[in-house]
Amino acid sequence: MKYSLPAFLFASMLSFSSWAQLSVQNLTVENLSNPIGIDKAQPRFSWQLNSDKKSIKQTAYEISVRSGKKLVWSTGKISSENSLRIPYGGANLESDSKYTWQVKVWDNQAKAPALATANFQTALLRHDEWKAQWINSGIEADSVNGIVPHLRKTFEVKKPISSATVFVTSRGLYEASLNGKRVGDAFLTPGWTSYNKHLQYQTYDVTKQLSTGKNAVGVTLGSGWYRTKLAWDNHKNLYGKETALLFQLHITYADGSEDWIVSDNSWKSTASHILFSEIYDGERQDLRKESKGWDLANFDDSKWQNVKIASFATDYLNASVNEPIKKHETFKPVKVLTSPKGETILDFGQNVVGWVKFNISGKAGQMIKLYHVEMLDKHGVPYFENLRSAKAQAHYVLSGEPNQTIEPHFSFFGFRYVKVEGLEGKINPEDFTAVTLYSDMKPLGSFECSNPMVNQLQKNIQWGQKGNFLDVPTDCPQRDERLGWTGDAEVFSRTAAYNFNVNQFFAKWLKDVSADQEPDGAIPFVIPNVLGKVTGAAGWSDAGIIIPYNMYVVYGDKQILQDQYASMKAYLTHVRGLAKNDLWNMGFQFADWLSYRVDDSKSTIGQKSAVTDVYLVAQCFYAYNIELMIKAAKVLQKNEEVADYEALLQRVKKAFQQEFMTASGRLISETQTAYILALQFDMLPESLRQNAVNRLVENIKSYDYHLTTGFLGTPFLNPVLTRYGQNDVAYKLLLQDTYPSWLYPIKSHGATTIWERWDSMKPDSTFQDPGMTSFNHYAYGAVGDWMYRTIAGIDTKEADGAGYKASIIKPELGGGLTFAKGSYLTPYGKIASNWKIEGDILALEVEVPANTESTVYFPTSDISSIKSNGVALTDLKQEGKWISKTFGSGKYAFTMKIK
Numbered sequence: 062m063k064y065s066l067p068a069f070l071f072a073s074m075l076s077f078s079s080w081a082q083l084s085v086q087n088l089t090v091e092n093l094s095n096p097i098g099i100d101k102a103q104p105r106f107s108w109q110l111n112s113d114k115k116s117i118k119q120t121a122y123e124i125s126v127r128s129g130k131k132l133v134w135s136t137g138k139i140s141s142e143n144s145l146r147i148p149y150g151g152a153n154l155e156s157d158s159k160y161t162w163q164v165k166v167w168d169n170q171a172k173a174p175a176l177a178t179a180n181f182q183t184a185l186l187r188h189d190e191w192k193a194q195w196i197n198s199g200i201e202a203d204s205v206n207g208i209v210p211h212l213r214k215t216f217e218v219k220k221p222i223s224s225a226t227v228f229v230t231s232r233g234l235y236e237a238s239l240n241g242k243r244v245g246d247a248f249l250t251p252g253w254t255s256y257n258k259h260l261q262y263q264t265y266d267v268t269k270q271l272s273t274g275k276n277a278v279g280v281t282l283g284s285g286w287y288r289t290k291l292a293w294d295n296h297k298n299l300y301g302k303e304t305a306l307l308f309q310l311h312i313t314y315a316d317g318s319e320d321w322i323v324s325d326n327s328w329k330s331t332a333s334h335i336l337f338s339e340i341y342d343g344e345r346q347d348l349r350k351e352s353k354g355w356d357l358a359n360f361d362d363s364k365w366q367n368v369k370i371a372s373f374a375t376d377y378l379n380a381s382v383n384e385p386i387k388k389h390e391t392f393k394p395v396k397v398l399t400s401p402k403g404e405t406i407l408d409f410g411q412n413v414v415g416w417v418k419f420n421i422s423g424k425a426g427q428m429i430k431l432y433h434v435e436m437l438d439k440h441g442v443p444y445f446e447n448l449r450s451a452k453a454q455a456h457y458v459l460s461g462e463p464n465q466t467i468e469p470h471f472s473f474f475g476f477r478y479v480k481v482e483g484l485e486g487k488i489n490p491e492d493f494t495a496v497t498l499y500s501d502m503k504p505l506g507s508f509e510c511s512n513p514m515v516n517q518l519q520k521n522i523q524w525g526q527k528g529n530f531l532d533v534p535t536d537c538p539q540r541d542e543r544l545g546w547t548g549d550a551e552v553f554s555r556t557a558a559y560n561f562n563v564n565q566f567f568a569k570w571l572k573d574v575s576a577d578q579e580p581d582g583a584i585p586f587v588i589p590n591v592l593g594k595v596t597g598a599a600g601w602s603d604a605g606i607i608i609p610y611n612m613y614v615v616y617g618d619k620q621i622l623q624d625q626y627a628s629m630k631a632y633l634t635h636v637r638g639l640a641k642n643d644l645w646n647m648g649f650q651f652a653d654w655l656s657y658r659v660d661d662s663k664s665t666i667g668q669k670s671a672v673t674d675v676y677l678v679a680q681c682f683y684a685y686n687i688e689l690m691i692k693a694a695k696v697l698q699k700n701e702e703v704a705d706y707e708a709l710l711q712r713v714k715k716a717f718q719q720e721f722m723t724a725s726g727r728l729i730s731e732t733q734t735a736y737i738l739a740l741q742f743d744m745l746p747e748s749l750r751q752n753a754v755n756r757l758v759e760n761i762k763s764y765d766y767h768l769t770t771g772f773l774g775t776p777f778l779n780p781v782l783t784r785y786g787q788n789d790v791a792y793k794l795l796l797q798d799t800y801p802s803w804l805y806p807i808k809s810h811g812a813t814t815i816w817e818r819w820d821s822m823k824p825d826s827t828f829q830d831p832g833m834t835s836f837n838h839y840a841y842g843a844v845g846d847w848m849y850r851t852i853a854g855i856d857t858k859e860a861d862g863a864g865y866k867a868s869i870i871k872p873e874l875g876g877g878l879t880f881a882k883g884s885y886l887t888p889y890g891k892i893a894s895n896w897k898i899e900g901d902i903l904a905l906e907v908e909v910p911a912n913t914e915s916t917v918y919f920p921t922s923d924i925s926s927i928k929s930n931g932v933a934l935t936d937l938k939q940e941g942k943w944i945s946k947t948f949g950s951g952k953y954a955f956t957m958k959i960k
């Protein structure tokens with residue numbers, strides 16, 4: 062039978078369309094897309110499969126790496142499902158070289174392989190490739206709280222170039238420009254590390270910024286975290302007194318010859334118009350002193366002085382592994398307010414971290430002052446007290462030049478409101494912009510539900526993270542602290558990892574955990590450590606074990622465990638050393654920091670403060686640490702250590718039961734946190750756990766369904782209630798909106814970030830103890846993890862499915878929510894769970910990334926009602942109250958009866 066053309070076309074379309082359309086996307090090297098500046102000898106390649114078909118599994122891949130047209134490595138066709146972090150295996154890579162890499166992928170359905178290409182550029186692969194010398198301005202006044210210098214050098218480019226790369230870092234902060242154009246778009250570079258042990262340099266492709274003939278490089282150096290006042294007792298010059306620059310420009314000419322423009326004594330320096338710039342106190346500029354065009358080739362620097370060579374080593378330098386700080390969202394004032402004293406205040410509507418940029422045409426000598434605060438008191442007066450000794454101000458003396466755009470360079474502020482002084486005439490709010498600064502983490506997760514206040518809570522959690530992930534995870538961004546508090550970072554780490562890709566952010570920070578770890582294994586309370594020697598404290602120092610493991614579970618990257626294992630083990634050994642008879646009951650402990658206390662706010666909820674025995678808390682975290690070490694050792698196949706840790710774990714739990722528990726399972730502290738931690742870490746005999754759950758729920762009822770937990774109890778409160786079938790109580794606590802609760806700050810005070818205390822502002826609109834009350838502390842935002850894993854129900858299996866290779870979709874309905882939706886960009890692609898209740902029908906849409914599988918748990922007891930695209934589902938599994946089925950990749954639409 063001969064086909065007519067249209068019939069044939071249709072038929073081939075049909076058969077063609079039956080061929081799965083496979084594509085490959087999101088190629089990354091060392092977890093970064095098209096990175097410039099990789100200093101790994103064996104960088105690791107990852108990619109994602111994408112197909113409109115279901116149950117896609119990769120069957121093989123082939124990676125090839127080229128330098129220009131030259132093939133430098135190829136894997137050949139490898140039969141494997143693995144698509145993550147395949148290490149380079151070819152001949153040694155060259156430094157400062159551009160490579161393209163291609164991956165060809167076969168799957169179990171498509172006829173033809175799919176392929177994609179991406180790039181990466183190497184940094185300096187050996188320390189001895191640094192030709193540059195450390196230089197500093199040599200200016201007396203260039204000190205902490207002193208002036209900010211400009212450094213510059215001119216150089217000739219005599220012939221056409223094919224590429225030009227800058228490698229740069231500093232002691233202090235740098236801003237570099239070439240021929241007046243900024244190098245890169247990162248800010249507060251090189252960030253904050255334990256500078257004398259671990260310093261990152263950045264790599265920039267500046268090929269397009271050079272021109273034949275005379276060129277100029279200019280660099281401005283600020284104090285930064287290197288020498289600024291840090292922590293509340295005015296530590297200064299912590300890493301050194303003199304800032305310094307290390308700059309190396311590698312030019313490759315079209316004819317193949319090379320040239321290096323490096324920092325050395327041929328550079329010149331002068332004081333800039335930035336008179337002062339420190340982290341806590343802000344910045345002062347006198348724009349009348351600005352040297353216009355100072356970083357252009359034809360600028361006359363004859364009156365400038367020669368720089369000085371500084372003798373610092375380069376053997377602890379490494380190329381940045383994490384995303385730099387960049388400018389992100391901007392906000393215009395939503396209101397112009399006038400305080401009772403007649404002060405002009407701009408309300409930007411969101412508590413952010415960054416600075417204010419403004420346009421102005423003022424008089425020469427006119428002084429504009431900006432004061433940054435998070436809150437106004439109930440009379441509309443800016444609230445400065447919680448800043449403690451941090452001034453958080455920006456002062457600008459105008460030059461009289463019309464229409465100037467002004468912003469700071471080397472400081473940052475935590476604020477929602479800005480008091481403006483010195484303006485003449487009516488303020489035009491449009492002239493002012495709040496610019497947010499945070500690490501350029503890739504957004505990964507989204508969460509929304511039918512309850513607007515819970516959605517606001519999610520926003521506050523995300524803004525808390527944006528505000529405090531500024532190269533290091535800070536506790537707060539506004540007062541004279543802003544430190545890398547370990548406890549806050551670990552309790553929030555899973556929540557953080559859902560909202561943004563923080564794999565590299567924490568990989569870099571954990572290097573400082575190792576760098577600042579004490580010889581006896583103790584891990585400091587803040588990293589980078591600026592608070593001196595300590596002994597380990599539960600929940601805080603434990604971050605050295607908890608965060609590497611959490612990052613492994615979420616992103617599936619074993620490297621972070623391999624890199625940190627020695628540090629993790631040294632820390633556990635430290636705790637074992639502190640413990641007597643397997644009881645960690647000595648030394649300073651933060652324990653359940655900032656838990657509910659009756660005298661805090663005249664609340665009516667509860668008659669008793671919720672103070673949990675600090676060593677009960679420590680013992681639970683001792684067990685938690687060991688449990689994670691067992692898992693980490695298993696992942697890294699360190700089986701001999703697994704046995705040791707398993708035996709230790711049993712002894713530690715036994716010691717807990719003997720020391721803190723009565724025969725009937727009552728704990729010495731009748732607090733929510735005591736029962737939560739004992740249940741979360743399986744400290745109690747199986748037979749006594751239900752009693753403990755009952756006591757926990759009774760306790761919550763006795764506080765009229767309010768939480769009383771602090772920093773360590775809060776993250777596990779709802780997960781424990783859900784685990785033990787008390788999800789309705791968990792929802793009750795989530796939706797509670799009077800103090801103490803997650804929604805109280807939103808309901809009563811319009812909070813736009815997470816607060817340090819449950820009552821940083823009290824129900825009577827007075828403030829908590831100004832000595833320690835921040836309105837931008839993400840620790841209590843750790844509830845996000847429960848919202849994503851229980852309300853949206855998106856989770857990953859651990860050992861045999863880390864990184865969502867084997868995921869779980871298990872939404873738990875409740876709280877009167879009629880819908881919830883979550884989506885997350887896993888290392889394999891997007892996973893999503895959207896549910897909606899209509900009448901007695903639940904509709905559940907699920908998306909599973911290619912090359913993975915997901916076990917979907919259906920929140921119904923009516924197995925026969927479960928349909929997929931209207932067709933009754935078969936081969937369903939019943940596990941206790943849960944009905945489940947595992948699905949391959951693809952999009953699914955389920956419906957089921959729920960009543």
Ligand code: BGC
Nearest residue numbers: 536537542546548549651654
């Ligand atoms: C910090 C917290 C930290 C706590 C530990 C506070 O000053 O702001 O983030 O966890 O100290 O004591």
